[in-house]
Amino acid sequence: MRPFTYERADSPAAAAAAVERRPGAKFIAGGTNLLDLMKLEIETPAHLIDVNGLKLDTLEATPDGGLRIGALVRNTDLAADPRVRRDYGVLSRALLAGASGQLRNKATTAGNLLQRTRCPYFYDTNQPCNKRQPGSGCAAIGGYSRQLAVVGSSEACIATHPSDMAVAMRALDATVETVRADGTTRTIPIAEFHRLPGDTPHIETALVPGELITAVTLPKPVGGTHVYRKVRDRASYAFALVSVAAVVQRDGSGRVAVGGVAHKPWRVEAAEAEIPRGAKAVTAGLLADAKPTHDNAFKLTLVERTLASVLAEAKG
């Protein structure tokens, strides 16, 4: 771990300004991912701005019937909130499928969106990794890639995004609210928040340097049956091989987002029209441009079968 300096911010805009001012500075909230990465020198921030005191830890109803989730609402609290459990069950289930109780107690809503890939080559500083060290190459391509991306990947990077929560957020059409150093705010649709790797896999989100997430907002509830299915090698405390977040309506229409397959939560709205025709048709649309590796081609079958199971469950 490299030595770093530390300060506590007293307002969101001040926090953003502090990061913008100091190259190599980072926000820290729950620290469940950042601190581990710092110990391994995968992240080497020279300065940390602690945002835990910014009072962004409340949930409130929005005027149009949605729910605004403060950036610092802990995963445990979000999963347990009665409104979330009643109106956004897929989100509650996705949260509880992730990490462990201890980690969920610390991890925040914004931090969950910003967690970094679990690609094992990203985690080994002896190995080339375009995400960790731009231009160094990708050791995962041609290496051990069972967990890695099958769709939306590039020749520079085949990492996946590890979040469960973000997959549910994608299915729910959440929006991300931010503030920048100059105090201006903006709203980023979740679909545009995470980026595909392209030639710049180290740039993972639409955030500009210093931009701070203040909240994630869910539109008003859409009803339907909410299912989150996470497929993994052990029963708990493992990252998804694939996961499916689905909201299915009585008329057979619905939404589907998939985790564990891409650099971002994966959703193809056009494919959702096929839900009444079944998982095979939906998967064909979802993964039309898939380029799996030898190790992870099974994920194509796994997505289809998991989705079939989820749709069957949603029908009841």
Place this chain on the structure above:
Amino acid sequence: MKFDTPATTNPIDQLKVVGKPTDRIDGPLKTTGKATYAYEWHNVAPNVAYGWVIGSGIAKGRIASMDLEAARKAPGVVAIVTAENAGSLDKGKRNAATLLGGPEIEHYQQAVALVVAETFEQARTAAGLVRIDYTPADGAYDLAAVKDKAEKTKDGDSVVGDFAGAFAAAPVKLDETYTTPDESHAMMEPHATIAAWEGDRLTVWTSNQMIDWMVTDLSATLKMPKDKVRVISPFIGGGFGGKLFLRADALLAALGAREAGRPVKVGLSRPLMMNNTTHRPATIQRVRIGAMPDGTITAIAHESWSGNLPGGSEETASDQTRLLYAGANRLIGNRIATLDLPEGNAMRAPGEASGMMALEVAMDEMAERLGMDPVEFRIRNDTQTDPADPNRPFSQRQLVQCLRLGAERFGWAKRNPKPGQVRDGRWLVGLGMASAFRNNLLTKSAARVRLDQRGIVTVETDMTDIGTGSYTIIAQTAAEMMGVGLDKVAVRLGDSSFPVSAGSGGQWGANNATAGVYAACVKLREAVAQKLGVNSADARFEDGQVVAGNRRVPLAEAAGADGLSAEDGIEYGDLDKKYQQSTFGAHYVEAAVDAATGEIRVRRMLAVCAAGRILNPKSARSQVIGAMTMGVGAALMEELALDKRTGFFVNHDLAGYEVPVHADIPHQEVIFLDETDPISSPMKAKGVGELGLCGVGAAVANAVHNATGLRVRDYPITLDKFLDRLPAMG
């Protein structure tokens, strides 16, 4: 004490203390945090400096240059040790690669430097400033690719009769190949050591299973007399074989302390452990079985291939097949190839753990071909003698009893022999079983026992307790022998200043170490009797008193002001040559497979074990359920993922290397047969801690087959290997 004739009645048979499900006597120390582990000896090694190990970034080649300048100037740095300044070092006889590499690199993360600083954080930060340029060389990393270059091992093949002829003639036969992956011990406590020099004497506080091996190899590596090295390791946070040997933490702590001129502590980080230390090596195993239609095996062959660094040993995965089932014609052997991976070495039940995963699936497949119940097929081929030598009986062999009792208790009769028939909601459900087998190894073990004027019996031996319960069973042994309660016994372990014991490994610790304590106690009883002027054969030790004729003398009084002390050990004659000594069992498993996703979840497990006298049913059960858990890991998830291009284990942390979590482990039941084995030792006990693992993986695999009709012969059985063969989704 020489043990060369079968045990007759002795004080242990009273079973007043031995054989009782006693709580572990070291439990309160552990649950209150007062047990001192290797990294925590702050009081005895003050002014300690912290070492951080740098591992090689390549698997094979040379260090072209190493730039230490920035690190040396970093805040707090006290010393940096590399092969260049470490002085002349030898290699311990139990290490395949050198523990401090450079300029030659033998495997990935081989230690190449130790950075010592005032604080842990300073050492780690400075280590990040060391710049190393390598000249990589080509290496061999893929066992399958070098399999054909493998050689027979020094033990040679076990050949009985004419395997080829009998196999060719067999009416029913099977010829299948199974693979097991590299596995990591993944114990909770990392390798860690504090080292301190006093003149030319070295003391290390460490975490090690085999104290005398460590003293021997540490002194040899440092080229110093063995009696100048002291090793202290009273508490160990798990080992599973990963701490059998001197490893880089201890050597580098010693070198760092010498260079720094003060005590140095070194712990290996988890990512380093996976590639720097030892692991269970991968195997490729071919099993051939030929049988008559009635299930009688006429031909059996088991060949196992593994790889290792030059000087490393093979995984003896075929060995149990020499002994487990009858069959007139046999061909059994191990082969080894050279690989440039981190050293492969013992992990819990080396040999059998991997071998049974192949053999016991082959037996299941063969039973299916024969149209026989797999339990009955095994019983049909039971043998009470070494199949290669009919004049050599097993000392005890209750395999059949284990199989039958297990079948009854588990409800085996309800199993549908036709696979893929039982459905519970979205789950396909199946039952599977396997035999359990692990040899019982005898090795000499000594102890010192003192009786003081308070009547306290203190046992000292360099035996270790790696979480197994050694403290407790040793206390039970001494209490039984001296006729006192457990509250009058103190046990001190894990110190090289104590008599040399069997140590912890190969499930030999419990039987041998307690037998050594037994021997020392026999001697102490003689000393007490002699002091009282009575014949020791006539003296009874009970209720804290010595009873001889009409005399009753409290032990405290007998000890006198100076106390009494005795030291002895157990040594074995040739009973293990005349008799085959093994432990037996049966594993039964119910598994469910998600019909859509292929996720496998174990629902019920039962182990029935026949392993001689069970010294403490509570700690023994704890050992067996832990082993069963490890077997589920081996069957379903554990694999050091190998990058075959660059020769390293990629998933080098506990997020990537998955072991079972609580949610994976269902109800586990363990039954011990009431057995004593007088040929094993005066304790009439055997090992059991590894038996509980041997066969579990196969039982899980066989349950998965019964649930789905699918065979996966390539462990671990993960869903990607059979998903496309599951029934189509409706």
